[in-house]
């Protein structure tokens with residue numbers, strides 16, 4: 105196509121009559137304002153975004169989680185994954201209840217990511233089963249996992265660097281769209297409505313994770329911490345029943361970790377169930393209800409944070425690990441353990 109038809113961009117119906125700008129065009133107009141090139145006022149897009157309750161409602165539109173909090177959402181049974189001669193995960197079982205923040209921890213190479221990947225369909229297990237929301241996840245393709253209600257973030261940030269923060273999140277909402285490709289091509293009303301909803305929801309998600317003002321910034325230009333927040337927003341855009349976070353605090357300083365923990369709690373309080381893989385014991389102890397500890401691919405402990413941190417097998421697994429997690433592993437009452445409820449924001 106040559107550029108000669110560009111003036112007709114808004115005449116998508118081919119009649120030559122002007123039609124309303126699409127939601128994307130409206131938002132682009134706000135975002136293209138030179139005064140808002142990198143910092144935008146989300147309330148200019150939607151004044152309701154000034155209300156945190158409105159934002160929380162948009163982020164979690166169906167708070168009805170289909171069962172009482174406390175009932176199982178994910179059941180992992182006898183999960184085993186092998187890579188050639190290496191058994192990366194060996195007969196691991198645990199259950200995540202709805203509404204929980206569940207921690208999966210263990211030293212380097214313990215099998216945490218492998219477990220995560222087996223749950224989310226990246227690896228096919230050699231043995232065992234995963235039941236999610238009452239149905240087996242066996243042989244479910246990766247994109248179907250999202251449809252089934254599991255979303256994840258990765259150890260290494262994986263964003264579309266050249267897209268804006270808002271576009272990254274809107275891409276996530278696509279997973280929920282019901283319009284057919286033909287419907288989208290013909291710009292049927294349903295497609296138009298879904299597009300509008302996706303943009304509204306995208307802005308709300310960015311606001312929810314604390315980066316609404318950076319909606320127009322290219323993802324690659326965001327500070328690292330904001331990129332991590334954006335990843336969480338994008339995962340939430342798929343309206344997951346289970347949000348899986350793979351080492352979300354990697355590379356964070358202590359105050360960023362505390363802020364992240366607050367965000368994780370907020371996500372859960374908004375109606376989501378969270379599986380948190382973390383290396384940082386302090387973070388996990390402060391935010392989770394239940395924890396499974398892996399070592400060399402096997403489950404060595406399970407319980408509440410208090411039970412786990414007093415378990416000699418856990419202490420021994422973490423001893424000698426040369427990072428700040430040692431202190432938390434053997435110093436449970438450490439006043440600096442974040443999330444202990446004293447409102448300590450951990451800032452220097």
Ligand SMILES: Nc1ncnc2c1ncn2[C@@H]1O[C@H](COP(=O)(O)OP(=O)(O)OP(=O)(O)O)[C@@H](O)[C@H]1O
Nearest residue numbers: 187190192210211212213214215216217218219383
């Ligand atoms: N794709 C793979 N091919 C072969 N071996 C693998 C593969 N992925 C993981 N492993 C091995 O499986 C074991 C568990 O690794 P995994 O990455 O799951 O551990 P982890 O607990 O997530 O570690 P970390 O905290 O360092 O991310 C390790 O011995 C690792 O070398």
